[in-house]
Amino acid sequence: RKNVEDFTGPRERSDLGFVTFDITADILNGKNDLQSIFDWNVKQLFLYLSAEYSTKNNALNQVVLWDKIMLRGDNPRLFLKDMKSKYFFFDDGNGLKGNRNITLTLSWNVVPNAGILPLVTGSGHVSVPFPDTYETTKSY
Amino acid sequence: QLYYQVLNLGMIVSSALMIWKGLMVVTGSESPIVVVLSGSMEPAFHRGDLLFLTNRIEDPIRVGEIVVFRIEGREIPIVHRVLKIHEKQNGDIKFLTKGDNNAVDDRGLYKRGQYWLEKKDVVGRARGFVPYIGIVTILMNDYPKFKYAVLFLLGLFVLVHRE
Numbered sequence: 234r235k236n237v238e239d240f241t242g243p244r245e246r247s248d249l250g251f252v253t254f255d256i257t258a259d260i261l262n263g264k265n266d267l268q269s270i271f272d273w274n275v276k277q278l279f280l281y282l283s284a285e286y287s288t289k290n291n292a293l294n295q296v297v298l299w300d301k302i303m304l305r306g307d308n309p310r311l312f313l314k315d316m317k318s319k320y321f322f323f324d325d326g327n328g329l330k331g332n333r334n335i336t337l338t339l340s341w342n343v344v345p346n347a348g349i350l351p352l353v354t355g356s357g358h359v360s361v362p363f364p365d366t367y368e369t370t371k372s373y
Numbered sequence: 374q375l376y377y378q379v380l381n382l383g384m385i386v387s388s389a390l391m392i393w394k395g396l397m398v399v400t401g402s403e404s405p406i407v408v409v410l411s412g413s414m415e416p417a418f419h420r421g422d423l424l425f426l427t428n429r430i431e432d433p434i435r436v437g438e439i440v441v442f443r444i445e446g447r448e449i450p451i452v453h454r455v456l457k458i459h460e461k462q463n464g465d466i467k468f469l470t471k472g473d474n475n476a477v478d479d480r481g482l483y484k485r486g487q488y489w490l491e492k493k494d495v496v497g498r499a500r501g502f503v504p505y506i507g508i509v510t511i512l513m514n515d516y517p518k519f520k521y522a523v524l525f526l527l528g529l530f531v532l533v534h535r536e
Contacts, residue, residue, distance in 0.1 A: 277417060279454070279473060283436045293460040295436040302416065302473065320478075325459040325467075340437050342454075344417045349501045352437050 248329035250322035252298060252361060253315055256282065258339055260309040260355075270343070271305050278303040279342040280311075282318075284361070286335040288328025296322055298337070333362040382528075402428035402497035407441055408507030409452055413472030414439070421508035424452065426497025434458060434466055434492070439499035442470065445484055450496050453479060459489075467491055 260270045260278065270278065281300040288294060298318035303309065322329075329335075339355040396405045409422040418424070426441055434440065436458055441450045456478055457469040467489035471478040480488060513520035 279417065279437075281437050290461075291459040292462040293458070295458045297436050297456045300473075304416070320456065342417075342437055342439070345502075347503045350439065350499055352435075 248324040248327045250284075250324070250329045250335075250363060252284070252318055252322060252337075254282065254298075254318075254337065254359075256311050256313045256316065256339060258311040258355060260303075260311075260341065269309050271309060274345045274348060275343055276305055276346050277344045278309075279344060280339065281341070282337060282339050284322065284335050284337050286328070286332055288324060288326060288332065290326040290328055294324065294328070296320070296324075298322055303341075329363045330367065331363065331365040333360075335361045335363060337361055400425075400427040400497065401430065402426045404441070404450065404496050407450055407452070407496070408510045410449065410511070411451075411472075413474050414452055414454070415474045417473060418452065418502065419504070421505055421511055423503045423507040424499045425501040425503075427500050428495065428497035430492075432498065433460075434468055434495070434498075440470060440490075441496040441499065442490055442494045443496060444482065444494065445487070451479070451482065452499065465491075 260280075279300065279302055281297045284294075284296045284298055286294050297320060299316060300319065336358050337360075338358040341353055341355070343351050343353060393405075397403060399405075405426050407424050407426060409418045409420055409424060412420060424439075424441065434455060436455050438455050439452060440455055441452050443450050451470075453470040453472045453475075455468050456471045458466055459468070460466040468491075469478055469480070469489060483490070509523075513523060
């Protein structure tokens with residue numbers, strides 16, 4: 234984890250986190266565990282892995298690290314290893330340093346052919362602690 | 374007879390207005406139904422899809438949600454997904470959005486010097502949708518003659534229709 238200038242944002246230094254993760258998931262219909270999520274009215278799923286944590290600056294922070302569109306017909310099982318985050322994990326300030334309680338959760342937005350757009354959070358989550366020091370050199 | 378037809382028309386228009394205003398109150402949004410205008414949320418939404426919004430203050434803005442927002446000074450609402458939020462203890466929240474079909478987040482779309490969106494920029498959260506139906510509004514916008522034709526036909530229909 235480094236402390237660098239976020240060139241896309243306000244010109245102050247913020248913490249930038251680097252996380253690599255594995256995802257193993259089986260996305261099922263909530264009502265009947267054995268049934269696939271892709272019923273007659275499900276067009277696609279928008280999956281996203283988000284990190285949630287608290288800092289001195291902000292009581293609640295949520296950052297999407299990775300997302301994926303899963304179309305009807307795709308296999309609703311995920312078995313991904315050593316993934317790097319798709320989006321920069323910038324904090325609003327320096328709240329990642331020494332932060333022991335960063336929770337990663339997988340959620341998805343069910344997009345129907347027509348109808349309600351629910352957001353579902355997967356059961357199971359991972360806590361990621363960040364170290365107390367910055368890394369000075371690391372290739373990403 | 375004409376008097377009756379005019380009253381009839383008036384009733385229909387005012388009922389429609391009441392329903393629309395009622396929807397605004399129930400959903401808390403100034404614009405409870407919007408039409409998707411761009412392809413930036415494909416393959417989920419396409420141009421012409423209709424979105425149903427709510428904008429209840431009690432509903433907190435969280436990542437993954439599809440929000441419809443306006444950039445200060447611009448009329449056209451944008452429909453994108455929340456990518457990042459930073460919320461203070463007192464509820465003040467700033468957030469970043471991105472279209473599913475875009476490679477980068479929306480910072481480039483915001484006003485110069487604006488890096489985040491706030492609650493005040495939000496028109497509503499997309500809770501449901503119906504595909505294709507909004508194409509009519511887009512057509513009416515792009516082809517004014519079509520709009521007049523539709524209005525004319527509607528007016529004609531109401532006047533000519535016998536109960």
